[in-house]
Amino acid sequence: EAGVAQSPRYKIIExxxxxxxxxxxxxxxxxxxxxxxxxxxxxxxLIQFQNNGVVDDSxxxxxxxxxxxxxxxxxxxxxxxxxxxxxxxxxxxxxxGTGITEAFFGQGTRLTVV
Amino acid sequence: QxxxxxxxxxxxxxxxxxxxxxxxxxxxxxxxxxxYRQYSxxxxxLIMFIYSNGDKEDGRFTxxxxxxxxxxxxxxxxxxxxxxxxxxxxxxxDLAGNQFYFGTGTSLTVIP
Numbered sequence: 001e002a003g004v005a006q007s008p009r010y011k012i013i014e015x016x017x018x019x020x021x022x023x024x025x026x027x028x029x030x031x032x033x034x035x036x037x038x039x040x041x042x043x044x045x046l047i048q049f050q051n052n053g054v055v056d057d058s059x060x061x062x063x064x065x066x067x068x069x070x071x072x073x074x075x076x077x078x079x080x081x082x083x084x085x086x087x088x089x090x091x092x093x094x095x096x097g098t099g100i101t102e103a104f105f106g107q108g109t110r111l112t113v114v
Numbered sequence: 115q116x117x118x119x120x121x122x123x124x125x126x127x128x129x130x131x132x133x134x135x136x137x138x139x140x141x142x143x144x145x146x147x148x149x150y151r152q153y154s155x156x157x158x159x160l161i162m163f164i165y166s167n168g169d170k171e172d173g174r175f176t177x178x179x180x181x182x183x184x185x186x187x188x189x190x191x192x193x194x195x196x197x198x199x200x201x202x203x204x205x206x207x208d209l210a211g212n213q214f215y216f217g218t219g220t221s222l223t224v225i226p
Binding site for chain 2: 031033035040041042043044045048055056091093095096100101102103104105106107108
């Protein structure tokens with residue numbers, strides 16, 4: 001079974017630039033999550049999709065972050081404009097979406113804003 | 115409020131000893147509880163989950179849950195140097211929606 005795919009693995013941008021991350025979840029997983037993990041901290045949930053609908057985006061800084069999941073499969077997370085404090089690893093995860101089930105994580109995208 | 119608290123450590127134990135990792139959560143509606151291991155520079159990977167009060171054992175790992183005290187723990191028996199990692203406690207707030215909230219993690223070092 002293929003895992004959660006993310007790209008790119010690494011990205012370095014200057015502040016005020018824009019950046020986009022892509023995620024392809026495990027086939028058949030209805031729920032997709034984007035987490036932000038700052039060095040030394042636990043993953044922070046940014047947004048959760050159930051199929052192509054948003055379940056929770058309460059911690060997403062909507063003035064600069066946006067995310068979409070078209071057709072209920074792939075998802076993109078965008079930051080525009082980036083700030084220094086956005087430097088973090090952005091993790092995508094997916095789960096079956098019902099019942100007691102774990103979240104499977106991709107390898108993450110390490111973003112450095114300079 | 116969806117808070118998950120862990121002692122950030124670092125926790126150091128000698129090889130062969132028992133490592134005890136603790137986690138408390140604030141949302142009484144929390145349904146299930148997960149322990150993830152994260153090696154440096156890697157993604158979190160699931161160790162085990164628990165949803166009923168009491169103990170659940172899986173090999174060298176035992177998860178303990180006390181919903182009345184809003185407390186979950188992970189015991190690692192016969193600790194090995196390969197267990198050195200950060201251990202993340204995650205709480206599933208909504209069984210229907212599967213919303214996972216993570217603690218800050220506890221860094222464990224097993225000393226050979």
